[in-house]
Amino acid sequence: MRVKVCGMTLPEQLEQLGGLGVTFAGFIFYPKSPRYVFKGLTTSQIRKENNINKVGVFVNASIEEVLHMVDECRLHMVQLHGDESPKYCEKIADYVSVVKAFRISENENIEWMVKNYMDVCDMFMFDTMGAGYGGTGVKFNWNMLKDATIGKPFFLSGGIEPGDEDRLNEFATLPIGKGLFAVDINSKFEISPGIKDMAKVKEFVTKLNSKY
Known part of the structure; x- marks a missing residue:
């Protein structure tokens, strides 16, 4: 199962990810985030890293x-985590692969939420609804996805978090699990914001994929 580690800020940790079996590194280009990428990384350092797929996370940024940043950092994918419209997503998708993030609250109509984005995005992300645009460190009810036709x-x-490996593998066996492209981890694998506990990351990836 593919794993994305989001909120990377240290060059030495970025260099380690590929060797741990991680598929994607996420960089948060949102200045209000405690994991803002430029607190510890430069565009040059990101651009030079070639051993992992690089995902830029943006919140209501201008298309320009x-x-x-896609050009400067040689990003492979863009994750749009704000209130971006379908038209906005389409313009970005003409240039690079787009993942549109949706923040899920209780009793959400998933199919209605994604409907207008079906033809303008490459993939979706389902995250927990919080007060702001950042991650909450809280799970939403994955069962809300079970009966949805996402496409x-x-x-x-x-x-x-660590310990979710069996539950994730079980989710992957459900019909909806056929669409599960990757698991996104962040705050539960940190020593402090943007500083990852690499031993926890390694153990999680190993356990998650031990049945494959």
Whole structure:
């Protein structure tokens, strides 16, 4: 199962990810985030890292800014985590693969939520609804996805932590699990914001994939 580690800020930790079996590194280009990428990394350092797929996370940024960072950092994918419209997503998707993030609250109509984005995004991400745009470190009820017809590969995010490996593998066996493209981890694998506990990351990836 693919794993994305989001909120990377240290060059030495970024260099380690590929060797741990992680598929994606996430960089948060949102200045209000405690994991803002430029607190510890430069565009040059990100650009030079070639051993992992690089995902830029943006929140209501201008199209020009997003495309500039895609070029500067040689990003493979863009994750849009704000209130971006379908038209906005389409313009970005003409240039780079787009993951549109949706923040899920109780009793959400998933199919209605994603409907207008089906033709303009490559993938979706489902995260937990919070007060702001950042991650909450809290899980939403994954069962809300079970009966939804999503029709796109998706990332599962929101409070995923050490010990969730069996539950994630069980979710992957459900019909909806066929669309599970990757698992997104962040705050539950940190020493402090942006500083990852690499031993926890390694153990999680190993356990998650031990049945494959």
